[in-house]
Amino acid sequence: xKWKPIPTAxxxxxxxxxxxxxxxxxxxxxxxxKCDTDNAEFWTGYQRGLRRxxxxxxxGTAEEHNLWLSLVDDADPMRRQRGRGYHAGLNFGKTARLxxxxxxx
Numbered sequence: 001x002k003w004k005p006i007p008t009a010x011x012x013x014x015x016x017x018x019x020x021x022x023x024x025x026x027x028x029x030x031x032x033x034k035c036d037t038d039n040a041e042f043w044t045g046y047q048r049g050l051r052r053x054x055x056x057x058x059x060g061t062a063e064e065h066n067l068w069l070s071l072v073d074d075a076d077p078m079r080r081q082r083g084r085g086y087h088a089g090l091n092f093g094k095t096a097r098l099x100x101x102x103x104x105x
Contacts, residue, residue: 017092022054025092045071045082049089 017025026047033043048068052059060068071083 017050017054022050025050029089039081041078041081042085042088045085045087046089047085048082049086050092051089052086053090053092 029043029047029050033040033047036043045068048060052065052068068083068086071079072087074080074083
């Protein structure tokens, strides 16, 4: 089964996440982490990726960023879930534009 990021309903401007969208998406992800316990690790990674997408290079180090990116291919299923979540959070703006039919595929 090929993994696909979870879509969101937000549109972004030039790929940037507004502070309002960031807060809303963080709250949604936190609620999902608490109620969707089978995928809690995904939501933890998603929140971290969302923080990186919002704050850019000011959040975490390049080494940490690369580690989180590499988790998507990890042998451990929990770490793999975190990596997939991180990728989905990072791609928040891109995903939102594609869902709304705007932007390149």
